[in-house]
Amino acid sequence: MSLIKNNFLLYFLIFLSCNLNAQEIESDSTKIEKLSEVVVVGESNVMSVSKKLFTVSTIKRKDIDNLAGNNLADILFNNLNISVNPDASSGRSTVSLFGLDGQYVKILVDGIPVISDNGVGNNIDITQINIDDVERVEIVEGSMGVLYGDNSVAGVINIITKRGLKDNGWELQVSLQEETVGNEFELFDKGRHIQNFRATNQVNEKLSYAFGVSRNDFAGFYNDYKGPNYVNIQDNLVVNDSLRGTEWNPKEQITASANVDLDLGQHNVFYKLQYFNEDLDIYNRVVNGRYQNGSLNPTALDKNYITDRWVNNINVSGPLNGATKYNFSLSYQNQKRNYKEFIYNIFEQRTQSVEIDALSQSSEVWYSKAFVNKIFPQSDFFDLQLGYEFTNQSGFDANATGAYSNEVVKNTISNYELFGITEFQLSKKLSINPGARFTHSTQFDNHLIWSLSSNYDFSDKLKLKAVVGSAYRAPNFEELFFYFVDANHNVQGNPDLQPEDGISVFVNLKDTFRIAKEGYLNTSFNFFHIYLKDAISSITTEDGDGRILFTQDNIDYSDRLGFTLDNSFIYKNWNIGLGATYLGVKNEIQAFETNNDDYLWSLNLQTSLAYTIKKWNSIVSAQLKHTGETEGIFNNANGDEFVGITDAYTWLNASIRTNITSNLSATLGARNIFDVVNINSAASSGAHNSSATTSRLIGNGRSYFLKLLYNLNFKH
Structure with a gap:
């Protein structure tokens, strides 16, 4: 606790000095033509992240x-x-930001x-989020707990969907990839x-609606494996070569x-309805060499997961009185994952029998958020935004009991939260802008999340922004x-876990x-520091019976x-981006005998290029990213945890x-041109388990794609 207090004092002094020193610097007298904003972010629009309080980067539709x-x-x-952290066995891909995983x-x-499977908003499988109806993606780095609650420690990714057309009429889009x-x-x-279809009808200036469907069929990555119908037979015997x-x-x-x-x-x-279905196959590498009616009839015990998700979101917004505006959102989402274990007949290429067919996971979430802003529109000195957020999640993840019986552990977590942001x-x-959020949870003690942000504009182009606040993460459902728990396993969650807490500071200076x-x-230049205790x-x-x-x-x-340091250069037909991050990471597992107290520093580089060939109505683009050595907490083949590089x-x-x-x-291109497939993680020097090492699959090799998009408009 003392460390957090000392950090808070240090950050508060940095925060004040940045803004007090800023007042002493004269405004830039150089006239620079104003560059038009690509993203329109209304402070009253709950769908967008506030650019006034945070530094927001955007992936636009044309980039997608x-x-x-x-x-x-x-x-x-x-x-x-x-x-992006893919898991080849489960098919899931999650994100990490500053080396903090999808939980943050x-x-x-x-x-x-x-x-998601075990939470709301966190540890999301991002391959399940279709973006064909998306207008833009907003990315905010830094702790945003006051506005977005727990678990927004490293940042927030906000996906904004399309709404209507410019002119009255129909737009039909069909694409094949x-x-x-x-x-x-x-x-x-x-x-x-991949196949996509989307139709949008702008009925009049007041009403529009849209509907669409997308199919993404990923046949897997074989690499050196031989597929589901492979079996190695020698001398009329099955040889298991995995x-x-x-x-x-x-x-x-x-x-x-x-x-x-x-x-x-x-x-x-604005109302949005969405249905998602995923069918995932998992092939067993072990083949059973069974004989039937005197002949060899090899089979394998395979698995299948089917996920169904329904999303219902409604947002209502408008003025209360003059410039004072309200936003209200209500959401009901549910997800069910069915697990099937079956005997697959390799020669006949069919399901021979079903061993298990049961509901494996279920989540149901009610969510509501509302706020009122510009409460004091007449004041040039003071303003206030007040709101609430409510989340109720119930469900289970029934790897429970090992046999997928109906004796599953079903639980409910409810959060009741009030928040406010003031502006001086x-x-x-x-x-x-001081802000605070009070959280009452049915699972944890009451908690106060706070933030203090400030803006100083040297000129129309040179701007300084600083944000200091809580870094707060609550344990997820899993x-x-x-x-x-069965005869061979004893793996249990801990209902007595307490949330992680800490502090973060982000300072941004940008100029044009x-x-x-x-x-x-x-x-744009950024400094950041995120410290978490009780991770x-x-x-x-x-356990109580002496079992491990x-x-x-x-x-x-x-x-x-x-x-x-991030730079974007625009000149005639050229658009060039160049950025670099120098990141230091330090993790400690107290169960280890020794730990390295030094930061592991890594240099990450990113560059992008886009060139418009007007004569050919074409855009040529490329994106290069170098990710340096990173430190994290991993598991080896035995399930042992270690700090690794x-x-x-x-x-x-x-x-x-x-x-x-x-x-x-038409879009023609290549992904992963350098053919990256696996990267290795090894134990850091001085770790207790110094021999630990693991290899992680992050890519499926150099890939090529062709996409054809047909767009047809009918005006009324």
């Missing part, structure tokens, strides 16, 4: 189209401080947290095959959605309630320069310190997008 992105994982690879990053759709997986491709059996199946398990995803956007006078109603406009250039007649350079980690202990128990406890701390790697994508006709466009 240049990448031929279909899900969120496709477009986040090139973000400087974000890493909150993902929203139109300002509403996304439901074929993509290799490494060097593997067949029209139906290998590779990645080559059956695939390196990356295949899955098919279907997303269907519809929305309505209605203006009632000055008030707006001390001068035309300087504003200070960490609290997971239960897998005009270069020549048609050129602009946008530069949650896996431990081994004994694998569970969770608050025993660690985690520390992130770093600097980021992950090797550096470099990722390169490139594409060309061209308009063949006014209605038809």
Whole structure:
């Protein structure tokens, strides 16, 4: 606790000195032509993140189209401080930000947290988030607990969906995309095959609606494996060489959605309905050499997971009195995952019998958020925003009992939260925004989340922003309630876990320069520090019967310190980005005998290039990202936890997008040009388990894609 207090004092002094010193610097007298904002972020729009309080970077629709992105994982690879972490066995991909995993990053759709297997908004499988109806993706780095609650420690990713058309009429979009997986491709059996359809009708100025469906068929990544119908037979005997199946398990995803956007006078109603289905196959590498009627009839015990998710979101916004505005959101989401274990007949290529067919996981979430802002619109000095947030999550994850019986552990967590943000406009250039959120949970003690942000505008272009606040993460459903106990297993969650707490500071300085007649350079410098105490980690202990128990406890701390320099250069047909982050990471597991007190520093680089060829109606683009060595907490093959260092790697994508006709466009490109597949993690020097090492699959090799998009408009 003393360390946090000392950090708070240090950060508060830094915070004050940044803004007091800023007042002493004269405004930049150089006239720079104002660069128009690409993103319109209204302070009263709950769907967008406040650019006044936070530094917001944006992935625009044209960037998504240049990448031929279909899900969120496709477009986040090139973000400087974000890493996409795929799991080949489960098929899930999560994000980490500043080396903090998906538990610390909150993902929203139109300002509403996304439901996941074990939480709300966190540890989301981003391959399940379809982005064909998305207008832009907003990324905010830094702790945002006051506005977005617990678990938004490293940052927030907010996905904004499309709403209506510019003119009255219909818009129909159909797209087909074929993509290799490494060097593997067949029209139906290998590779990645994507189809999309979307229709939008702008009925009049007040009403629009849209509906669509998307299918993403990923046939898996075979690599050196031989597929589900492989069996090695020698001398009429099955030889188990562990080559059956695939390196990356295949899955098919279907997303269907519809929305309505209605203006009632000055008030707006937006409703979104979405259904998601995922069918994931897991092939057993062990083949059973059974004989039937005197002949060899090999089989394998395979698994299948089917996930169904329904999302209902409604948002109502408008004025209460003059400039005072309200926002109200209500969401009901549910997700069910069915588990099937079956005997697969390899020669006959069919399911021979079903051993288990049961509901494996269920989550139901009610969520509501509302706030009122500009409560004192007449005051030039003081303003206030007040709101509430309510979350009720119930369900289970029934790896419980090992036999998938109906004796599952079902639990409910409810959060009741009140928050407020104040603004003191001390001068035309300087504003200070203190904020606080009070959280009451049915699982944890009451908690206060706080933040203090400030803005100082040296000029229209040179601006300083500082944010200091709580870094607060509550345990997720699995960490609290997971239960897998049988004759061979004793793995249980810990309902007595306490939330992680800490402090974060982010300072941002940005400027815009005009270069020549048609050129602009946008530069942004960031300093950040995130400190977490009582970090949650896996431990081994004994239960009341003296058995070895694998569970969770608050025993660690985690520390992130770093600097980021990001540049964007626009000149005529060129758009070039260049960024670098120097990140220091320090983790400690107190159960280890020794720990390294030094930061492990890594240099991460990112560059992007886009060139418009007007004569050909084409855009050529490329994205290069180098991720340096990183430190994290990993598990080896035996399930033992260790602090490890992950090797550096470099990722390169490139594409060309061209308009063949006014209605038809094509995008041709390559992903992972440097053919990165595996990276290694080894124990840090001095760790108790110094021999620990693991290899992690992060890519499926160099892949090529072709996307055809047909767009047709009918005006009323």
